[in-house]
Amino acid sequence: MVLGNYKKAVAARSTDSGILSASQDGGIVTQLFAFALDEGIIDGAIVAGPGAEPWLPEPVVATTRAELLAARGTRYTISPNMALIKEATRSYGLDKVGIVGTPCQIQGLRKAQLYPLGMRDVPDKIALAIGIFCMENFPYQGLETMVEDHCNVKMESAVKMDIGKGKFSVYTERGALAQIPLKLTHKYEQPGCHVCLDYVSNLADVSTGSVGSPDGWSTVFVRTKVGDGVWAKALAAGCFETKPIEEVKPGLDLVTKLATEKITKNQKTVEARASFGLKADGSAKALRNPYL
Amino acid sequence: MANKITVGHVHMSGCTGCLVSLADNYEGLFKILDDYADLVYALTLVDVRHVPEMDVALVEGSVCIQDETAVEEIRETRKKAKVVVALGGCASYGNITRFCRGGQWNQPQHESYLPIGDLIDVDVVLPGCPPGAQAIRNTCVMAYLLLRGTDEQKALAAAYLTPLMNLAKRGTEACGCDLMIDVINQGLCMGCGTCAASCPVRAISMAYGKPAIDRDMCIKCGACYAQCPRSFFNFDVINEFESITELIGAAMGQGGE
Ligand SMILES: Cc1cc2nc3c(=O)[nH]c(=O)nc-3n(C[C@H](O)[C@H](O)[C@H](O)COP(=O)(O)OP(=O)(O)OC[C@H]3O[C@@H](n4cnc5c(N)ncnc54)[C@H](O)[C@@H]3O)c2cc1C
Ligand code: SF4
Ligand code: SF4
Ligand code: SF4
Numbered sequence: 001m002v003l004g005n006y007k008k009a010v011a012a013r014s015t016d017s018g019i020l021s022a023s024q025d026g027g028i029v030t031q032l033f034a035f036a037l038d039e040g041i042i043d044g045a046i047v048a049g050p051g052a053e054p055w056l057p058e059p060v061v062a063t064t065r066a067e068l069l070a071a072r073g074t075r076y077t078i079s080p081n082m083a084l085i086k087e088a089t090r091s092y093g094l095d096k097v098g099i100v101g102t103p104c105q106i107q108g109l110r111k112a113q114l115y116p117l118g119m120r121d122v123p124d125k126i127a128l129a130i131g132i133f134c135m136e137n138f139p140y141q142g143l144e145t146m147v148e149d150h151c152n153v154k155m156e157s158a159v160k161m162d163i164g165k166g167k168f169s170v171y172t173e174r175g176a177l178a179q180i181p182l183k184l185t186h187k188y189e190q191p192g193c194h195v196c197l198d199y200v201s202n203l204a205d206v207s208t209g210s211v212g213s214p215d216g217w218s219t220v221f222v223r224t225k226v227g228d229g230v231w232a233k234a235l236a237a238g239c240f241e242t243k244p245i246e247e248v249k250p251g252l253d254l255v256t257k258l259a260t261e262k263i264t265k266n267q268k269t270v271e272a273r274a275s276f277g278l279k280a281d282g283s284a285k286a287l288r289n290p291y292l
Numbered sequence: 293m294a295n296k297i298t299v300g301h302v303h304m305s306g307c308t309g310c311l312v313s314l315a316d317n318y319e320g321l322f323k324i325l326d327d328y329a330d331l332v333y334a335l336t337l338v339d340v341r342h343v344p345e346m347d348v349a350l351v352e353g354s355v356c357i358q359d360e361t362a363v364e365e366i367r368e369t370r371k372k373a374k375v376v377v378a379l380g381g382c383a384s385y386g387n388i389t390r391f392c393r394g395g396q397w398n399q400p401q402h403e404s405y406l407p408i409g410d411l412i413d414v415d416v417v418l419p420g421c422p423p424g425a426q427a428i429r430n431t432c433v434m435a436y437l438l439l440r441g442t443d444e445q446k447a448l449a450a451a452y453l454t455p456l457m458n459l460a461k462r463g464t465e466a467c468g469c470d471l472m473i474d475v476i477n478q479g480l481c482m483g484c485g486t487c488a489a490s491c492p493v494r495a496i497s498m499a500y501g502k503p504a505i506d507r508d509m510c511i512k513c514g515a516c517y518a519q520c521p522r523s524f525f526n527f528d529v530i531n532e533f534e535s536i537t538e539l540i541g542a543a544m545g546q547g548g549e
Contacts, residue, residue, distance in 0.1 A: 056500075059485065077501065078482075078483035078500070078501025078502075079501075080483050080484055080485025080488065080498040080501060081484075081485060082484045082485040082486040082488075082489055083485025083486075083488040083489050083498050084485070084489065085486070085489045086489040086490070087489065101484070102482075102484075104482045104484055104521065105484045105485075105486075107484075107521045107525060107530070108484040108485075108486035108519075108520075108521040109486075110530050110533040111486075111519070111521050111525060111530055112486060112489075112490075112519060113533060113537065114430065114452075114529065114530060114533055114536060114537070115427060115430070115455075115456075115518070115519070116424035116426045116427045116430075117418060117419050117420040117423050117424060117427045117490065117515050117518045117519050118419075118420045118423075118424065118489070118490025118491065118492065118513075118515030118516065118518070118519045119424050119426075119427075119489065119490060119519065120313070120316075120422075120424035120425055120426070121424070121425065121426070122424070122426075122489075123424075123426045123537075124426065137482070137483075139500060139501060139502075140500045140501065141500070190482060190483065190501075191479045192479065192480050192481045192482035192483070192522065193482060194479075195479075195480060195522075196482065197527075202531070203530070203531065203533065224534050225534070287478055287479070288474060288478045288480065290480055290521075290522045290523065290524060290525055291524075291525055291526075291527065292524075
């Protein structure tokens with residue numbers, strides 16, 4: 001079950017070149033929100049908008065296509081999108097909220113819906129939760145070190161960053177490409193990621209990532225009734241080209257392999273925390289386990 | 293429906309905001325009272341003067357230990373109720389009443405307020421100021437299923453309530469600092485921002501992907517830590533969010549698709 005429950009898995013990309021021009025992969029997230037906004041399925045979506053420093057995302061409640069477009073592309077640093085989930089229903093007055101998030105953020109969202117202790121009126125207003133795949137994330141200063149010190153690129157000159165095929169890649173505005181082995185980036189990972197047990201946003205309505213599909217395409221899992229409904233309408237409206245996931249390379253085998261690797265490694269970390277310290281009698285003193 | 297459970301609202305030193313939050317379920321409240329629970333005690337709503345026997349006591353507010361009536365009533369509540377729920381930040385953690393130092397007209401000697409868990413054993417806590425209407429609704433439905441449901445429903449309700457019972461065991465102190473002490477210091481924070489959204493007084497802002505807590509602003513309601521996906525995350529329940537949401541929707545009489 002490392003890939004979670006899903007009704008469908010496909011390879012897909014947006015049919016809108018205006019979206020694909022700056023999307024990270026197949027433009028699934030931006031296309032699906034833009035469609036849902038047009039159709040009134042959502043009143044707005046919380047996305048990672050541009051922030052005060054280069055490549056520092058700032059969560060925004062996007063209520064227009066232009067705002068969705070401005071938030072395209074992956075920023076490999078934390079965008080606390082859940083911070084706006086209540087505000088979206090209050091100051092912004094949205095009744096049908098969309099949100100994109102990493103697996104952990106979608107976990108926070110579902111917990112907020114089932115245990116809405118500090119989330120008055122939020123649970124019933126979530127209309128579309130899109131999850132992205134995520135192996136790890138980096139604090140901003142970690143990303144800065146990777147880009148500026150290891151890749152020798154100024155943050156403001158980078159136009160795209162990507163992780164894939166064992167490398168961290170930075171593309172510059174002058175067309176240069178700097179790459180480092182992913183191995184060098186591990187020490188900059190956010191520590192909280194090392195106990196994360198979800199790779200493909202198992203709890204989203206629709207989740208998507210690049211792994212499994214050819215360049216420029218995305219792997220998409222349609223998971224819930226809500227996700228299925230929106231996805232079917234978007235397909236009918238011609239928003240996406242799709243290919244059966246069985247017919248693309250490397251396909252779900254690679255997704256399963258990476259998910260298994262991530263979860264196995266992090267499960268070990270969770271277990272190791274149980275005997276991290278030492279009591280006087282020689283028995284183990286534990287760090288806290290969030291899953292107990 | 294004959295097989296309803298009995299519920300009381302016990303009012304200690306609180307602002308009635310928690311009761312209002314229960315009422316904010318609007319027609320959901322009527323549904324609860326029609327089908328699942330008889331309200332046998334509630335000073336603001338029911339003409340009963342003494343704490344009766346009941347299945348579930350929802351206790352709002354902290355206890356002033358200089359107020360004999362309050363102390364007597366909270367002890368009585370423990371004796372008469374099968375399940376005691378600390379409803380809201382004041383009952384769970386003291387919340388805003390932690391800041392009291394007495395001297396207030398017309399009982400200036402009332403200066404020491406304790407979360408109910410410092411005086412009686414508490415089974416379930418619902419942190420927050422107030423706890424969201426839907427959190428109270430979900431807890432009422434789960435309490436009903438726990439006491440009157442099928443075996444399968446009982447198991448689900450027990451699993452749902454377990455983390456809220458564990459929070460009760462964790463203690464009677466809460467603060468925004470819990471995010472530092474029990475999440476960030478423990479190497480568990482991943483910067484989702486859920487805590488910032490949950491704070492009723494906006495004491496939490498996110499800076500470079502981590503919560504920054506304005507500790508003077510914090511009223512100690514406990515919402516942020518309870519809401520954090522890295523305080524507790526019970527996969528057995530939360531993975532079933534879709535079916536549980538449908539179940540609660542059906543219990544509230546909302547038609548499916
Ligand atoms: C930290 C991180 C790690 C990832 N790791 C993997 C991986 O291991 N394997 C894999 O296949 N895919 C991974 N992805 C997902 C991938 O990079 C793309 O984001 C995804 O395929 C969506 O592309 P798209 O073209 O459909 O979306 P686009 O149309 O380009 O839209 C992307 C959306 O994601 C939002 N977003 C961007 N950065 C963040 C962020 N940091 N936090 C939250 N939301 C954000 C944007 O606001 C935008 O709405 C990762 C993404 C992130 C943020
Ligand atoms: S690895 Fe897990 S905890 Fe870290 S950002 Fe990704 S989903 Fe969140
Ligand atoms: S809710 Fe928890 S994990 Fe998320 S940012 Fe706050 S402290 Fe960190
Ligand atoms: S920081 Fe906010 S949510 Fe957390 S305990 Fe204090 S007042 Fe409550």
